[in-house]
Amino acid sequence: MKIAITGGAGFLGVKLARSLLADNALGIENVALVDMVAPPADLAEDSRVTAVTGDVADEDLLAEAIRPDTDSVYHLAAVVSAGAEADFDLGMRVNLDATRTILEIARRHGNRPKLVFASSCAAYGGELPEVVTDNQQLTPQNSYGVQKAIGELLINDYSRKGFLDGRALRYPTVVVRPGKPNKAASTFASSIIREPLQGQEAICPVAPETEMWLASPRTIVANTRRAHDLPAEAWGPWRAVALPGFTTTVGEMVRALEAIAGPEVAARVKWQRDPLIEKIVYGWPARFETARADAMGFHRDPGMEPVIKAFIEDELS
């Protein structure tokens, strides 16, 4: 089996690559990791891994990773929400043009690879009902969400035409992400857990009562693999789905941190509202009924405390 992962040196791409490479049943021959930066040492040293490093919107680079015999493409690379908002042209180039380039490369090869696309709940926005259902129109109020919604439409059409076998997943906000804050408007949701656990302060730019729709990295990787493995029939006429998550408030997240690590750790969260971040985050829905994803067997985290415990186990031990 030959695989390409865009954003393959990012936190999710790395976890996905490790999960796939550890699965001997897959018989993996090669995993091409496309990213601006080189993958971590454990992956770089795996003889089955090819690092394809450079501009993820560059057609030649993408064609190095996605070959005529590539079986599966996981397209995770993106300019994140606040980044695409700050630089409109960069967002369009990476989030829209690069997606189209990937679809065209796959189409040209004619081998109909599977393609899993990381979409986002940022594709929702505007006037939303209390609980978002599978039927909800996508009316994103940020450029990142617009570009993701367009990617979903294209992947559906390329799949319907038989150019490839696509699956698009609207990820909830992923917590707890390891590493450093990024330019996503949601980056604080990981910072307020990750930094205090490591003795550092973290700024929370939204009010404690702010609700969020969350999933853990473990669950995201498991669901991304499940999306790939489900037969085409399981998708029916639409190749995009909102993944299960859980609803919590930012205040509850910090209380869960306190329950696990004590009040001193939780007190490292500083509340300092940022209207720009608030405007983006408040536009995202926090309550979903994911009937379709549930019926398709996608997984859901049981709540915030187990998510924090898993983070400590995976990243801090």
Added chain:
Amino acid sequence: MKIAITGGAGFLGVKLARSLLADNALGIENVALVDMVAPPADLAEDSRVTAVTGDVADEDLLAEAIRPDTDSVYHLAAVVSAGAEADFDLGMRVNLDATRTILEIARRHGNRPKLVFASSCAAYGGELPEVVTDNQQLTPQNSYGVQKAIGELLINDYSRKGFLDGRALRYPTVVVRPGKPNKAASTFASSIIREPLQGQEAICPVAPETEMWLASPRTIVANTRRAHDLPAEAWGPWRAVALPGFTTTVGEMVRALEAIAGPEVAARVKWQRDPLIEKIVYGWPARFETARADAMGFHRDPGMEPVIKAFIEDELS
């Protein structure tokens, strides 16, 4: 006032141009009509009209029509449904790339023109409820619908960013179109009225009980102008809306023709089912609840008989 209309020599573009030019209150200085073919004589001879004839996906051509002082752009040009289905690349180039080019030209000028975009109810599809409401997710099952849905998303984002002031309209199937059949899967809906009234046979490729969602050319022109004239506030956070139409069956359409023109005329409709056309047409919803458009004051035809009478008055007398 300076206006550009893409698809300006098409049947709808011509009717819109005539309607605008006849409205002295607008103080029109120039209307640029962009199309593959030249406009009809009455428009070509109007000193306020500039014919911009050529490839509607060509940036230089579009920039000839959309100038730094263009106040309003009506973007009607498209490769229609069966055409975009038959030639995927042509559909992407005209329906997606040309739309992006137009948005970028407007953005570059920085004068924030109004832009009215002809979207389509073909943007709906897949598993739909009995009655489609304003909240319905767009899951188009044809490339034309996908490209229109993408246009809506882009126009929303360009409007939100303040690059232009966009409005996107999901047109119902327009009957009765004058002229010849085109490559739209819905073209028969006009042919079965137009051709019999002119002594010719017409083939109906779908069953009589097939429901359709229709609007007349008069109503489409009036609603397109209304969409332009409504203040930005009337649109709120989403710049796309499904226009009002009326639901009827193909059998009822032919019965309305019989009521107006007699059984001999109606007998010129020959029933000959075409599975390819049926597959596309059956995917389009025929019943809508257009609460938002109604509240915004958009117009609705009262039914099939007045629509046929208006066609006879406008086109055959």
